[in-house]
Amino acid sequence: MSSIKLNNLYKDYGQTNVIKGVDVEINSGEFVVIVGPSGCGKSTLLRMIAGLEKITSGTIEIDDKVVNDIDPAKRNVAMVFQSYALYPHLSIYENIAFGLKIAKVDKEIITQKVLSVANTLELVDQLNKLPKQLSGGQRQRVAIARALVREPKVFLFDEPLSNLDAGLRVNTRIELAKLHQSISATMIYVTHDQVEALTLAEKIVVLNEGEIEQFGTPMELYFNPKNKFIAGFIGSPKMNFIKASILNVNKNDCKVMVLDKVVDQSFPISNVKTNEDVTLGIRPENLKSVTLEQSLCSGGVELIESLGEYDLIYIRIPQHELLCMKVEIKNEIKMKDVIHLGVDSENVHIFDESSMSKKWP
Numbered sequence: 204m205s206s207i208k209l210n211n212l213y214k215d216y217g218q219t220n221v222i223k224g225v226d227v228e229i230n231s232g233e234f235v236v237i238v239g240p241s242g243c244g245k246s247t248l249l250r251m252i253a254g255l256e257k258i259t260s261g262t263i264e265i266d267d268k269v270v271n272d273i274d275p276a277k278r279n280v281a282m283v284f285q286s287y288a289l290y291p292h293l294s295i296y297e298n299i300a301f302g303l304k305i306a307k308v309d310k311e312i313i314t315q316k317v318l319s320v321a322n323t324l325e326l327v328d329q330l331n332k333l334p335k336q337l338s339g340g341q342r343q344r345v346a347i348a349r350a351l352v353r354e355p356k357v358f359l360f361d362e363p364l365s366n367l368d369a370g371l372r373v374n375t376r377i378e379l380a381k382l383h384q385s386i387s388a389t390m391i392y393v394t395h396d397q398v399e400a401l402t403l404a405e406k407i408v409v410l411n412e413g414e415i416e417q418f419g420t421p422m423e424l425y426f427n428p429k430n431k432f433i434a435g436f437i438g439s440p441k442m443n444f445i446k447a448s449i450l451n452v453n454k455n456d457c458k459v460m461v462l463d464k465v466v467d468q469s470f471p472i473s474n475v476k477t478n479e480d481v482t483l484g485i486r487p488e489n490l491k492s493v494t495l496e497q498s499l500c501s502g503g504v505e506l507i508e509s510l511g512e513y514d515l516i517y518i519r520i521p522q523h524e525l526l527c528m529k530v531e532i533k534n535e536i537k538m539k540d541v542i543h544l545g546v547d548s549e550n551v552h553i554f555d556e557s558s559m560s561k562k563w564p
Contacts, residue, residue, distance in 0.1 A: 205266045206264075207228075207389065207391070208228050208262075208264040209252075209263055210226060210262045211226060211261040211262075212224070212225040212251065212261035213258070213259040213260045214247055214256060214258065221244045221413050222413045223412070223414045224414065225415055229406075232388065233389060233405050234405045235390070235406050235408060236391075236400040236406075236408070237391065237393045237408045238408070238409055238410070239411055241395060243411055243412055245395075245410055246361050246362070248393075249282070249359050249393050253275055253278070253280055253282050254278050255275055255282075265357065278357075279356045280357040280358070280359055281350035282350065283346050283363045284346070285363060287342045287343060287346045287366075289334040289342060289346065291334055292333070293333075294330065295326060295329050295330045295331070295333075298349060300313050300316075301349065302352070302353055303317075316352045319352075320351045320352045321348060323348075323351070323382065323386075324348050329345075339368070340371040340375050343366075343367065344375070347363070347379075351386075357388075357389045357390070357391065358388055358389070358391070359393075360392040364399065376403060380402070392404070398439060400437075401437070404420075406419060409432075409433055416432055417430075427561075429561055430554065430558075430559050434484045434561075440515060440529070442487075442552070443487065443490065443527060444483070445462065445485070446482055446556070447459040447466075448478060449475045450477070451477055452475060452477055456472065457472050462522065466499055468545075469548065470548050471548060471549075472553055472562065479556075480556035481553050481554060482555075482559070483551055483553060484551070484553070485550065485551055486550065487515065487527040487528055488529040490527075490528040490529075490546055491528070491545055492528075492543065492545075493545030494543060495543045497545045499544055499546060500520050501520070501541060501543045501544065502520040502521065502526065502541070502542060502544070503519050503540065504519075504538055505517050505518065505525060505538075506525075507537075509532070512531075513529055514529075514530050514531075514534060516528045516530060516542070526544065528542070528544065
């Protein structure tokens with residue numbers, strides 16, 4: 204197990220700034236997931252840690268040792284890529300053992316290590332087969348086994364499940380979580396899938412245009428997003444956003460105008476000004492059907508997605524984008540119904556309209 208520190212890290216390609224001053228400290232044994240939209244620099248950052256991309260400026264430390272100028276092969280990190288990159292003419296045993304053979308490890312030790320990781324990843328019965336005889340999930344496990352057998356200080360995963368179908372993704376995700384629990388290794392995992400991030404990570408780094416928007420536990424990011432970007436990125440379906448204006452501010456609360464409607468509901472917030480424009484953020488599970496008098500806004504049902512245990516109800520608000528409400532499967536809502544939407548005050552996030560930083564809670 205090893206700790207990792209990224210200190211004021213930059214990566215430029217000519218005039219293009221890809222990574223812009225990233226600072227992250229990862230404790231020994233942590234499972235950290237890096238997420239963000241396409242092109243935000245996730246894979247570049249991972250490759251910099253591996254030594255596959257040169258650093259423009261800043262430092263990378265592994266166990267308090269700066270590794271900027273250390274060859275990738277000597278950093279004692281193992282990387283699992285999106286593609287399996289297995290040798291098609293070698294058996295599964297030979298694929299897993301390949302790195303150890305190159306390092307001229309004793310044959311008996313190689314056999315012990317290969318059998319040990321094959322047992323951990325349930326590959327013992329596949330060792331004599333060729334990669335083409337395995338399923339996608341099994342081949343990804345072989346790629347992980349090939350990294351695991353080296354006993355590296357750090358495991359780096361670059362979207363390793365993106366080539367798998369939905370069922371295999373779930374199964375392999377479970378296997379990765381179990382693997383981390385069993386070996387307690389330091390793991391850094393890049394994905395564009397925030398469901399993977401929320402279910403796998405102990406901590407999440409959210410990148411946006413090469414900068415860290417927020418770094419924290421999955422629950423911190425979900426329940427206390429730092430800004431509107433995090434609030435909209437973390438969570439599926441994403442948070443609803445509604446434009447509003449502050450009407451008046453009392454000592455401990457304020458009233459707002461939502462879409463030209465004066466709302467009687469008071470919000471417990473004091474760090475805003477009268478007539479200030481804000482954005483209300485509400486998770487789909489926190490919206491509810493209420494009476495007209497209690498509502499923030501109203502609209503017609505445009506789409507209903509039935510997902511087994513719950514329904515997602517999409518409501519078209521006049522002069523506004525669709526809002527999504529998550530409800531139990533046993534409900535009487537039908538297409539074209541007019542829904543009056545309300546929310547409990549404690550379940551509303553309020554963002555500054557200009558900076559989109561969070562103002563409350």
